[in-house]
Amino acid sequence: MTAAVSISGVSIGFGPVTVIDDLSLDVPTGTTFGVVGESGSGKTTLLRAALGLQGVKRGEIRLMGELFGGSLAETRRRARVIQPIFQDPAAALSPRCRIGVLMDEVAKVLGEPRDSLRQRLDEILRRLGLPRAILDKYPHQISGGQARRAAIARALLMRPRILAADEPTAGLDVSVQGELLNLLQELRQTEDITLLIITHNLAVVRLIADRVAVMQSGRIVEQGEANAVFARPHHAYTRELLNSWPATS
Amino acid sequence: MTARWFRILRDRNGRLGLLFMGLVLLLALSGLILGADPNRIDIPQRLAAPSFAHWLGTDNLGRDLTARISAGTRSALTLALLIVAASAFLGAVIGTAAGLFGRWLDWVVTAIFDTLSAFPALILAFSLVALYGTGRQTFVILAILIFMPQFGRLARSRAQALRHQSFVEAERLLGVHPLVIVLRHILPNIAGPLIVLAGMNIPVVITFEAGLSFLGLGVQPPASSLGTLIKDGFIYMSESWWPTIGAAGTLAFATLGSTLLAETFRDILDPKSATDAEGRA
Ligand SMILES: Nc1ncnc2c1ncn2[C@@H]1O[C@H](COP(=O)(O)OP(=O)(O)OP(=O)(O)O)[C@@H](O)[C@H]1O
């Protein structure tokens, strides 16, 4: 089976500084994949490269086996494959647009009739427990939790094969964290989505990831089945990371 | 949204600004309504004090000052609006493009803005007049060159900041057309400060035009301008105060009124005071 995300020999630098160093990684289709690592290890940079927001110096990144370019047509093709879930949900919704307008943009991009999109949207809103009334509201008029789910609803409208989340639980209290992770896990199963989660919170990874990769200074130092990595870490850095937790979380 | 605009009336400076601008507008329109010819010479009536026939008196050639000041005010207001609108529009387009697309475009645009603002306005005025002669058109181009860079810089820095915001990246990752991103998601978030800056610049442009016309570099006689009217008034000051008082007073009312209005608009459009108002509504 082709990997959902296949990163091979990727290097990324900012000026003279190399942030990702000849990194290779396969994210199997249908898994919940966690990438962990301390702050500054390059997790966000790697995710942005997968999304196409960051160019690479060397190597290539394939999504569902395909390469994508930078043109609008290519961006649209990629948009049907991968969608992001941003850390700050309110900041991910354009502040001067009603939520409904933001949803209709998806119809434009997909070339789908608005009615058919609204039908799918109704279904998604119901699943995420969002009232239809939010469609007439501006992002600042809905709660943080609703904004988070509205952003996820919008991503789901694209019917992506991969959802990529950078620190999706940052700043949430523990019970809300659990709810969100359950929702994502459920979506992965019912929508047949690969979930790529990037975080420095080991508890999150332990809770939902099937597989985990440990990142240090722009390289993957260890990867494997989540239970195995947590039970028998091979690399010294992983052990260090595990030992320093839960003190850090 | 509309309720916000009523806040002008709640603000003391806002009411004063509206009153002043109302008077100035009335004066500007009076010439059109009363239909007096601003260029009709009537030597026996020269330098007359205000009377029922000539509400603001007459000038050294006996021309009706109400008509002349009215025409000068119309010219000052239209020029100011035209120049500010053109500067804001051009600045917004160029600055946003530079801020969003960066690289060489940003470099070139920044260099042009910096060069333009490094020239003192008067030097720029003298060089343009030397090259193209005086006239309304030269003046408009000159003023746009002088006033556009501040709008451009504001738009550029705002666009640069917005470009990396999550919501703009979310739009890009959705595959939304770049033009739609600019028109629907970038410009509306830049427009507020640009409108405020435009408002604050209207009195500055009015004064600038009067100043250049006073020096003979702006609007040329016989077209009337507040600046030339003040200059003509100055020459005959020993014989009569009225021409100077009328023109200078109108200029003062116009600049003061538009400043007060612009400041009130700024406070109303300020996001903090805006959410405050919606919270109360
Ligand atoms: N746009 C940029 N320009 C220059 N350097 C950058 C840029 N983005 C990231 N970096 C550098 O790249 C390195 C990795 O950053 P990155 O944000 O990928 O780390 P991270 O693992 O996501 O950290 P965190 O857990 O704190 O989010 C850091 O040293 C950072 O300073």
Ligand SMILES: [Mg+2]
């Ligand atoms: Mg990060």
